[in-house]
Amino acid sequence: MALSVEKLSKRWVLLFTPEYVHFIVGKSSVASTLQMFGQIMQDRIFEDYDLESMQDNKIFLEVTAELFVRALRSTQQALDVKLRLTKKDNWPMLGLTITNASKTGNRLVVTQHIPVRVIQQDESRELVEPAVGGQQVQILLPPIADVRTIVERMKALGSHVMVGANMNGEFVLKVVADAVKVETSFKGLTNPELGAEDGTPQPTPTSLYQNRRRFAYVRVDMRDFVRFLHSSVVNPKHVVCCIVDGQNLCLYVYLGNGIDLDDGQFIYYIPARAH
16 A cells, blocks of 8 residues: 555555544645545454554554655564554654564564654645545546556556546546547456445436446646556555546545445545646
């Protein structure tokens, strides 16, 4: 998960709550660039978990992606890892206490400190998912690896990509430039029913539903779409693409074997681009 976020931004926010650990790249507006809001239940990460905070039992920490991921890589073969918020020389740190076994069987304990910035309540109010309105079309994407291969070929042809879908299981990617037009389409895909029970916005009935073959389209920055595709290093089995016609693209990445919030979910927001 941390590897996914590292590809999006050099700095991002960890939010610890009693139930979830959240990964945040973005703010409450979806007008600027790609944003990501991810969450996974804390008991899928930690065996023991204690959290206390004066901020409604929420702790917001800004971290440097490179330092955080480098520290996590050193824990891959560890027998035991403890994570705690502490201070070193009066600066806030995330302390990783890592227990390994030596070749002789002895236990080796190493502590790494990751500098963090504690985000106060006023600033944390901006770190919420943007309001994007009701999704007009939602479709389960083909395998991300297949989409990534197609878009990698397209990115040399134009700076924007048009993403389209309808409620009849059809999905389209196309690039239109001065001298070229390239289009790839998929058929027979699933249009999942999404609602509050899976943590996603309830679709708003529109004229698009009256004609299930009618497409909704959004034109987005090619770089943003490529960043999304390459950030999904977890190779998710389920990615739901939601299109608000002409406005924005929302991509729901589920980490488990189905559309289930308990297994973890990452939501990517990509704004439309007119030029």
